[in-house]
Amino acid sequence: KLGNVTAKAELGRAAWKVLHTTFARFPEKPTDDEKEALRSFVHLFQRLYPCGECAEHFGKVLAKYPPQVSSRSAAATWGCYVHNIVNKRLGKPEFNCENIGDAYDCGCGDDEPKSKD
Ligand code: FAD
Numbered sequence: 001k002l003g004n005v006t007a008k009a010e011l012g013r014a015a016w017k018v019l020h021t022t023f024a025r026f027p028e029k030p031t032d033d034e035k036e037a038l039r040s041f042v043h044l045f046q047r048l049y050p051c052g053e054c055a056e057h058f059g060k061v062l063a064k065y066p067p068q069v070s071s072r073s074a075a076a077t078w079g080c081y082v083h084n085i086v087n088k089r090l091g092k093p094e095f096n097c098e099n100i101g102d103a104y105d106c107g108c109g110d111d112e113p114k115s116k117d
Pocket of ligand 1: 008009010011012013014015016020049053054055057058079080081082083084086087090092094095
């Protein structure tokens, strides 16, 4: 059981970072296989998420708002939307989803120019 509040928050920040960055790097025009991969990833992420109450709640969110996998912007906007549902439940401020793509562009994709070091 992940009872420690600090550990739970740290895990959450890391988890959201991975999720949003994954959506921001998802192909603009995914193949059916890539769409299925993202859908599975999100559902397995929820299933295996190591905070039980978080996983349980997020399962209900996914049932109501299934992952949007048709494009990068659909995935990123959906990710921002469901994170806001969690924010609301925890009494946190709503995040502006308008520039969500830029907010999580890690510059670490295969289509980025290689760094010299
Ligand atoms: P976080 O919510 O962790 O966000 C990190 C950063 O992301 C923010 O500082 C901001 O820059 C940015 N951000 C904020 N909102 C958005 C958005 N909508 N879209 C994109 N970026 C955004 N904790 C619980 O106590 N109970 C739960 O039930 C619970 N369920 C969770 C379910 C999931 C799937 C995940 C990944 C985490 C869950 N957490 C839960 C953890 C919780 O969401 C936070 O991660 C944690 O409380 C730390 O919050 P924070 O204020 O540092 O910012």
